[in-house]
Amino acid sequence: GIQVEQSPPDLILQEGANSTLRCNFSDSVNNLQWFHQNPWGQLINLFYIPSGTKQNGRLSATTVATERYSLLYISSSQTTDSGVYFCAVERGLTGGGNKLTFGTGTQLKVEL
Amino acid sequence: DADVTQTPRNRITKTGKRIMLECSQTKGHDRMYWYRQDPGLGLRLIYYSFDVKDINKGEISDGYSVSRQAQAKFSLSLESAIPNQTALYFCATSDLRWREGPTDTQYFGPGTRLTVL
Numbered sequence: 001g002i003q004v005e006q007s008p009p010d011l012i013l014q015e016g017a018n019s020t021l022r023c024n025f026s027d028s029v030n031n032l033q034w035f036h037q038n039p040w041g042q043l044i045n046l047f048y049i050p051s052g053t054k055q056n057g058r059l060s061a062t063t064v065a066t067e068r069y070s071l072l073y074i075s076s077s078q079t080t081d082s083g084v085y086f087c088a089v090e091r092g093l094t095g096g097g098n099k100l101t102f103g104t105g106t107q108l109k110v111e112l
Numbered sequence: 113d114a115d116v117t118q119t120p121r122n123r124i125t126k127t128g129k130r131i132m133l134e135c136s137q138t139k140g141h142d143r144m145y146w147y148r149q150d151p152g153l154g155l156r157l158i159y160y161s162f163d164v165k166d167i168n169k170g171e172i173s174d175g176y177s178v179s180r181q182a183q184a185k186f187s188l189s190l191e192s193a194i195p196n197q198t199a200l201y202f203c204a205t206s207d208l209r210w211r212e213g214p215t216d217t218q219y220f221g222p223g224t225r226l227t228v229l
Contacts, residue, residue: 001171032215033218035220041200041222041223041225043220043222043223045217045219045220048217086155088154099160100145100155100157100204101159102154102155102156104152104153105152105153
């Protein structure tokens with residue numbers, strides 16, 4: 001099956017710093033999503049980004065589908081950004097629709 | 113956003129017990145999914161359903177069963193729980209859309225933390 005690799009696995013930032021998280025995938029995909037899992041376990045969809053660049057406040061994401069990678073940028077980080085960031089790629093399922101395959105995540109801790 | 117709800121939120125049980133996790137959604141989506149998350153790992157698909165009469169196995173279905181009681185309800189059962197089923201379980205829903213091909217955005221419930229002793 002498709003492999004989804006995220007880097008770095010762990011990241012510690014001082015509040016106010018910027019960071020870039022990377023997601024590489026091994027085969028063509030229908031689409032890609034970025035999620036934030038907060039310390040309480042809740043999964044929040046950040047971006048739905050099959051290609052190109054999107055921005056939402058201090059976060060932005062870029063996917064280059066032809067080169068099989070996506071980047072998530074966090075600017076001016078805050079302690080509330082802490083948690084695990086997952087990318088998940090969509091592939092076709094038998095009978096239609098798509099299956100999400102998740103990477104193993106980047107654990108981010110933002111310190112004061 | 114309480115469009116996808118899961119009950120219970122936390123459960124501790126013993127080996128051999130039968131457990132049911134429930135998921136309800138008010139988004140009107142046809143598609144529902146069950147995932148499990150183990151510590152330090154991403155989510156893995158257990159079962160998925162495209163409508164009430166359509167149930168499919170995911171990548172790790174052994175030891176689990178599901179029931180789609182209605183469009184809005186999808187339950188996951190562990191017939192005889194074992195310790196390695198200790199995990200965080202997520203339900204998700206989606207609605208097929210077309211952009212440059214078939215695509216779904218999946219919306220996740222808050223998760224159920226299950227511990228099997």
